[in-house]
Amino acid sequence: MSSDNKEAPEMAADQLETRDEASPGRRWLHVLGLNRPELRAWAMYDWANSAFMCTIITAVFPIYYSEVACAGEPPHVASGWFAAVTTLGMVIVALISPVLGAYADHTSRKKPLLGVFLGLGLIATAAMYFIHTGDWILASVLFILANIGANASFVFYDALLPHIANEDEIDRVSTAGYALGYVGGxxxxxxxxxxxxxxxWFGLPGQDAPTEAGRTLRIRLAFVSVAVWWFLFSIPLFRRVPEPRVPGGERWAHLHPVRASFARLRETAGELSRCRQGFLMLLAFLIYNDGMGTIIRMATVYGNELGIDQNAMIASILVVQFVGIPCSFLFGSLAGVFGVKRTILLGLATYTVICIVGYWMKTSRDFLLLAGMVGVVQGGTQALSRSLFASLIPRSKSGEFFGFFAVFEKFAGIFGPAMFAAINFAFGSSRDAILGVIGFFVVGGLLLLMVDVEQGQRLAKEWDLRESTEPVAEPIPSA
Structure with missing residues (x-):
């Protein structure tokens, strides 16, 4: 595909949007932010990877890890190990994400790199089929690798968003992606x-099977189904979403791509000070997303520790998925009325209430209530955070800035699980850690209040204008 063709969806966006609006049968797609093929294809990756986030991260694998892979260990020890391996995977992704983002921008290879880490995630997830009773080491290694593959792929996936969505539709497209993710997952x-x-019903052996392999087969097949689902529904993104050509690469042409990536990364780190509002958003996101990620990742392990019925917990997570579908779109609409920042703050206030409910949780009914509340705010809050950040950064630096976004997101996935692990090993319970999560929402919300959205969006536009009109600068000497 030529460079002109790659840029065509962005260049012709207004024309395509006008055509879709003129078609009565497609007006609802415009309302949802899915009125062009590349937007729908991009959002389908949320549909695809949410199977991993739902079944592996949240609902089924944590229980399997605790009950089967860590069989014989006290529940709080299994919870602690799960938190520890979650933390390790996030640390690795946090360390490599900025370099990967810079490399993707320099080489215009966001989609190929997304494919590489997608492949890693698929293989590790499918290999979970071979985890049996007591295989906690194999389970830990595969979970770490799958986390690296999935979360690193998000760096490039998120970085494509500002290249395919117009300014007035970016919030709707982002929330539509999360909504489709809820449907798919x-x-x-x-x-x-x-x-x-x-x-x-499916001709599979149940819990009364005579062998361990038979008793766990139906769960291990669930892990394989995630890999198949993830692969199949990722195909539209690779077929329909164009690889964006990022300007400014000529400055680094004399360097090897890897060295150029580090050079660009150093420059981008320095330029964060020029993108003050985007940086403030990153700090706020680092704090409050830690709280959200902790609740999402530790919910079923915590519930299992309290003795809540496993099937009830999985069914409650299913409630989260389907409650989240309309609520994600609702948050996108609320953002159009009240503003993105105010809508995110509403979500953070709701999460504070969720923590209080979680502290007193004792029964399956309590878990269901907690899950329903999470479903109302989870997708919308995360989607609007992604789109708000995308509006505060220059498109020419999307890969690098989303690399930093991924660093903050992954470090936000470190502190909460690490806190759970520490409290589990020290006190033998996770209950007190729930109230501690409230602090993440309070501090993150205060930082978010300091973000001047209008100023940040104006400066991002000016940055892109300079990139497109300035003459090519002299090459920076290699380090």
Missing amino acids: GLLLALNLAWITKPE
Whole structure:
């Protein structure tokens, strides 16, 4: 595909949007932010990877890790190990994300790199089929590798957003992606839950099977189904979303791509001070996303520790998926009325209430209530955070800035699970850690209040204008 063709979706965006608006049958797609093929293809990756986030990260694998892979260990020890391996995977992704983002911008290879880490995630997830009773080391290694693959792929996926969405539609497109993610993840989880709880419907052995392999087969097949689902529904992104050509690469042409990536990374780190509002958003996101990530990742392990019925927990996570579908779109609409920042703050206030409910949680009904509340705010808050950040950064630096976004996101996934691990090993319980999560939402919300959205968006536009009109600068000497 030529460079002209690659840029065509961005150049012709207004024309395509006008055509879609003129078609009555497609007006609803415009309202949802899915009125062009590349937007729908991009959002389908949320549909694809949410199967991993739902079944592996949140619902099924944490329980399997605790009950099967760590069989014989006290519940709080299994919870602690799960938190520890989660932390390790996030640290690795946080360290490599900025370099990967810079390399993707320099070489215009966002999609190929997304494909590489997608492949790593797929292989590690499918290999979970071979985890049996007591295989906690294999389970830990595969979970770390799958986390690296999935979360590194998000760096390039998120970095494509500002290249395919117009300024007035970026919030709707981002929330539409999360909503489709809820649909995709929810559908597969429903199927997984069906053959886990009613294996005879599918001709599978149940809990009364004579061998360990038979008793765990239906759950191990769920892991394989995630890999297949993730692969199939990722295909539209690679077929329909164009690889964006990022200007400014001529400055680094004399350097090897890897050295050029580090040079660009050093420059971008310095330029964060020029993008003050984007940097403030990153700091706020680092704090409050830590709280959200902790609740998402530790919910079922915490519930298992409290003795809540496993099938009830999985069913409650399914509730999150389907409650989240309309609520993600609702948050996108609220952002158009009240502003993105105010809508995110509403989500953070709701998460504070969630923490209080979680502290007092004792029964399956409590877990269901907690899950429903998370479903209302989770997708919308995360989607608007992504789109707000995308509006505060220059498009010419999207890969690098989203590399830093990924660093903050992954470090936000470190502190909460690390806190859980520390409290588990020190006190033998996770209950007190729930109230500690409230601090993340309070501090993150205060930082978010300091973000001047209008100023940040104006400076990002001026930055891109300079990039497109300035003459090519003299090459920077290699270090």
